[in-house]
Amino acid sequence: MNSSRRELLMAGSAALGAGALARQGATGAKPAYNRTLPRDADPAALAPGQAGVDYSPVVTPNGVALPFKVIGGVKVFHLIAEEVDHEFARGLRAHCYGFNGRVHGPTIEAVEGDRVRIYVTNRLRVPTSIHWHGLLLPNGMDGVGGLTQRVIEPGETFRYEFPLLQHGTYMYHSHHDEMAQMAMGLMGLFVIHPRFPQAPRPDREYAFLLSEWRIAVGSRRPDPNEMADFNVLTLNARTSPGTEPIVARVGERVRLRIGNLSGMSHHPIHLHGHTFEVAATDGGTLPVTARWPEVTALVPTGSTRDFEFVADNPGDWPLHCHMTHHVMTQMGHGLPILEGVDPTLFDAALERAVPAYAAMGAAPGGGMGGHGQGADEAPAMSPPNSLAMVGMRGPFGFVTMGGMFTVLKVRQSLPEGRNVGWYEHPTGTVSTSASPEELARDGIDA
Amino acid sequence: MRTSLRRAALCTSLVLPLGCAQLEQRRIDEVRLVAHEVGERTALAFPPKWAELGADEPSPPAQALLADGLDDDEAIRVALLENRAIRAAFERLGVAAYDRVRAGLIANPLFSATVLLQNPFPDIELGVSQPLVDLFRRSLRMDLADAELDVARAAVLEHLVRVTSQVRAATLACRAQLERVRLAHETAVAAREAEGLTTILHKAGNVTDLELSTRRRARTLAELELLEAQALTAERREDLLTLLGLSSDTGFELTTRLELDQLPAAPAADLEARVLENSLGLAQLDARLRGARARAGLPRSFNVLGNNSALGIGAGKDDVVGSWGVGPILSVPIPIFDTGASMQSAARAEALAWFAERDGLVRELASTTRRLAARQASLSARAALARSELLSLARKVVIETLQQYNSMQIGAFDVLHERELELKHSRMALDLWEDAWRARIDLDQLRLGARPEVHRPSRSMGG
Numbered sequence: 075m076n077s078s079r080r081e082l083l084m085a086g087s088a089a090l091g092a093g094a095l096a097r098q099g100a101t102g103a104k105p106a107y108n109r110t111l112p113r114d115a116d117p118a119a120l121a122p123g124q125a126g127v128d129y130s131p132v133v134t135p136n137g138v139a140l141p142f143k144v145i146g147g148v149k150v151f152h153l154i155a156e157e158v159d160h161e162f163a164r165g166l167r168a169h170c171y172g173f174n175g176r177v178h179g180p181t182i183e184a185v186e187g188d189r190v191r192i193y194v195t196n197r198l199r200v201p202t203s204i205h206w207h208g209l210l211l212p213n214g215m216d217g218v219g220g221l222t223q224r225v226i227e228p229g230e231t232f233r234y235e236f237p238l239l240q241h242g243t244y245m246y247h248s249h250h251d252e253m254a255q256m257a258m259g260l261m262g263l264f265v266i267h268p269r270f271p272q273a274p275r276p277d278r279e280y281a282f283l284l285s286e287w288r289i290a291v292g293s294r295r296p297d298p299n300e301m302a303d304f305n306v307l308t309l310n311a312r313t314s315p316g317t318e319p320i321v322a323r324v325g326e327r328v329r330l331r332i333g334n335l336s337g338m339s340h341h342p343i344h345l346h347g348h349t350f351e352v353a354a355t356d357g358g359t360l361p362v363t364a365r366w367p368e369v370t371a372l373v374p375t376g377s378t379r380d381f382e383f384v385a386d387n388p389g390d391w392p393l394h395c396h397m398t399h400h401v402m403t404q405m406g407h408g409l410p411i412l413e414g415v416d417p418t419l420f421d422a423a424l425e426r427a428v429p430a431y432a433a434m435g436a437a438p439g440g441g442m443g444g445h446g447q448g449a450d451e452a453p454a455m456s457p458p459n460s461l462a463m464v465g466m467r468g469p470f471g472f473v474t475m476g477g478m479f480t481v482l483k484v485r486q487s488l489p490e491g492r493n494v495g496w497y498e499h500p501t502g503t504v505s506t507s508a509s510p511e512e513l514a515r516d517g518i519d520a
Numbered sequence: 521m522r523t524s525l526r527r528a529a530l531c532t533s534l535v536l537p538l539g540c541a542q543l544e545q546r547r548i549d550e551v552r553l554v555a556h557e558v559g560e561r562t563a564l565a566f567p568p569k570w571a572e573l574g575a576d577e578p579s580p581p582a583q584a585l586l587a588d589g590l591d592d593d594e595a596i597r598v599a600l601l602e603n604r605a606i607r608a609a610f611e612r613l614g615v616a617a618y619d620r621v622r623a624g625l626i627a628n629p630l631f632s633a634t635v636l637l638q639n640p641f642p643d644i645e646l647g648v649s650q651p652l653v654d655l656f657r658r659s660l661r662m663d664l665a666d667a668e669l670d671v672a673r674a675a676v677l678e679h680l681v682r683v684t685s686q687v688r689a690a691t692l693a694c695r696a697q698l699e700r701v702r703l704a705h706e707t708a709v710a711a712r713e714a715e716g717l718t719t720i721l722h723k724a725g726n727v728t729d730l731e732l733s734t735r736r737r738a739r740t741l742a743e744l745e746l747l748e749a750q751a752l753t754a755e756r757r758e759d760l761l762t763l764l765g766l767s768s769d770t771g772f773e774l775t776t777r778l779e780l781d782q783l784p785a786a787p788a789a790d791l792e793a794r795v796l797e798n799s800l801g802l803a804q805l806d807a808r809l810r811g812a813r814a815r816a817g818l819p820r821s822f823n824v825l826g827n828n829s830a831l832g833i834g835a836g837k838d839d840v841v842g843s844w845g846v847g848p849i850l851s852v853p854i855p856i857f858d859t860g861a862s863m864q865s866a867a868r869a870e871a872l873a874w875f876a877e878r879d880g881l882v883r884e885l886a887s888t889t890r891r892l893a894a895r896q897a898s899l900s901a902r903a904a905l906a907r908s909e910l911l912s913l914a915r916k917v918v919i920e921t922l923q924q925y926n927s928m929q930i931g932a933f934d935v936l937h938e939r940e941l942e943l944k945h946s947r948m949a950l951d952l953w954e955d956a957w958r959a960r961i962d963l964d965q966l967r968l969g970a971r972p973e974v975h976r977p978s979r980s981m982g983g
Contacts, residue, residue, distance in 0.1 A: 408930045410931045423717050426709065428936070
């Protein structure tokens with residue numbers, strides 16, 4: 075099909091879709107926030123959506139998109155559920171569950187109206203099933219083990235096939251022994267682009283899947299039984315300082331697609347330096363007039379939220395969960411209250427009472443920051459395979475935040491590739507210690 | 521007459537000193553015999569000269585040893601020099617030696633004189649008699665005295681072996697107790713640091729009164745244990761001083777190092793046979809048995825005659841005529857009532873009693889050997905396990921707890937608690953180590969011939 079015929083078909087379909095929406099409005103029927111296709115449209119008549127043509131692929135930081143083949147007009151995907159040795163950040167690895175060698179699974183990306191055929195091979199040692207969270211599909215494809223299908227036994231491959239009747243940010247996850255299997259990481263994102271976008275496409279789209287884990291310091295496996303004391307919080311199964319920053323050029327419209335499959339926690343996601351709009355839920359796209367401004371928006375567990383904003387403020391801007399314990403990795407809760415006392419007294423007491431302590435050496439960067447290694451042959455400062463209280467190095471020292479934390483780098487121009495360095499602040503725009511003259515001038519008695 | 525008296529006096533003045541010299545030599549010979557036996561059994565050189573009795577200061581050789589500090593063998597040498605009980609035992613050996621000499625002597629003849637003053641002439645009777653059976657019983661007397669001397673010699677040896685073992689055990693106890701004091705001190709340090717930190721937190725309002733009181737109680741308990749350990753150190757030191765025979769503590773140092781990695785080797789396979797062969801208790805019983813058998817072997821007539829038989833010469837002056845007469849004197853008991861059978865039966869019963877006692881001691885020694893060998897083996901195995909695994913794991917736990925502390929997972933109190941546990945496990949290992957060596961000392965004492973006191977390790981054996 076040549077491009078002119080395609081454009082004509084697209085325009086005609088758009089008109090049909092717009093007309094359908096208008097008719098719905100006129101009759102008082104509820105608008106379909108997650109559809110741009112008419113309800114009576116036949117998805118089989120639509121060609122599979124093409125990246126770069128029908129949609130701009132999202133970027134899943136620290137992740138990848140699941141590749142597919144088009145066979146007979148159907149997008150064919152293959153997910154392999156298996157055990158994966160996963161790195162949360164350098165220094166912390168664990169035996170998790172994932173797909174296709176990755177935790178979380180690759181992002182499935184398609185277009186509203188596509189027909190998808192997803193093969194799921196179970197290479198775990200336990201049965202599983204996969205649920206397509208938020209998707210409108212035949213009941214038998216819903217993926218609830220025991221209810222809508224039998225479980226996928228180890229070694230089996232099941233086929234899920236259904237048309238995509240909606241657009242939005244969705245997820246997929248285990249729905250058999252899901253408490254344990256989701257706690258082990260068996261989940262991923264499912265992004266469906268609108269067939270007929272009602273608004274200009276964002277210049278950049280980033281997709282994040284939020285999750286939480288309990289990994290005891292020094293151990294190598296998440297604890298699926300944990301209910302309240304999660305200690306590793308992740309964006310796309312990575313924890314800061316292992317999270318990849320996101321970038322935008324000044325003036326670009328950015329969409330953040332955020333799904334939350336944490337077992338027990340909601341996450342108020344906060345963006346510094348910008349105001350964004352909540353543009354969509356997993357129920358659908360919000361009309362422009364219904365969107366509301368935020369700097370922090372809650373993403374409840376089991377939900378997705380799309381945020382949109384214009385990156386108009388250059389700099390390095392934190393993007394993180396605002397639950398303060400969710401930006402600490404492997405924080406312990408068995409400590410006495412140390413506020414109001416000199417913490418060095420504790421180290422001094424241990425040096426006097428415990429000979430082994432003196433042999434360990436000093437940790438660089440103070441109590442939080444980096445791991446220290448003692449002198450040769452001395453015991454390590456920290457248990458192996460741990461990232462307790464480790465933050466990231468910033469241009470001004472250690473950033474005492476880990477966990478569900480990343481950085482949005484907004485620049486006037488972006489270098490080739492993704493490696494954007496630290497923001498170079500214009501002179502006079504960095505907070506620093508006040509000089510005596512300044513204090514005197516402004517009558518500040520410090 | 522005068523010449524005869526003069527000759528008698530001259531002979532006496534020559535014989536008496538010679539006799540005394542002979543006695544002294546006999547005593548010296550016995551001491552040399554025992555010293556040689558001590559050397560054979562314990563490989564220790566017997567001191568050439570004892571300390572002066574009644575002196576407060578140790579003898580110069582002992583002072584020289586004390587000045588440089590004592591290892592275990594040197595401590596035993598000081599004990600051999602200064603321990604008054606050892607000296608007393610040797611003097612008692614001398615008693616037995618003198619008795620042996622006396623047993624070989626023929627009994628003195630008996631002179632009797634009776635004068636009755638009457639008219640016209642006093643009645644005078646004179647007599648010289650020699651106990652009759654004594655002449656024939658000299659051999660038995662010597663056999664019995666030999667047996668008693670053997671008993672005394674074995675008893676002295678047993679006492680010496682026991683004292684050397686006690687000295688070894690006492691030095692071991694002193695060294696182990698010093699180590700216990702060190703461990704108790706470090707435990708108290710950890711408890712004091714925990715209390716100090718809790719006090720700081722309490723002042724800042726960060727912990728409750730209950731937490732502070734609990735820490736103070738724990739610190740007080742640790743201090744009490746330290747004081748107890750220090751008091752026991754003084755007691756162990758006094759035990760050693762008593763064994764060394766010192767009237768006061770010269771402040772000497774014990775130089776043998778506390779080799780906590782060293783454990784006693786397994787005893788020899790033929791230990792039981794060696795214990796029986798070397799047993800000084802059995803040697804004493806054998807000697808007593810010999811004596812009893814010798815008495816039981818006497819003819820009844822010897823028993824009847826006893827010491828009342830005598831043969832002699834008598835002289836008397838007639839009180840009427842006034843002339844002297846001389847003639848033989850013979851006195852013997854007439855065996856009508858006492859035929860000597862009961863004495864013979866008693867002697868046989870005594871022999872049987874000694875035999876039964878000896879038999880029982882053989883069984884007891886075999887049992888004690890097995891018991892002590894098994895105890896030593898068990899304690900050594902447990903001490904080895906404690907040292908090779910328990911202590912290294914306790915240290916590993918402390919280090920890994922510190923790593924968790926450095927990772928801000930737990931607080932300093934958890935670390936101090938693990939440190940206290942590590943010290944407690946060190947004490948356990950030390951108790952096992954000391955008890956294993958104490959069992960070995962007991963076993964060695966048994967092997968060298970002396971029965972040990974029944975030593976119940978109080979700590980590691982649940983006592």
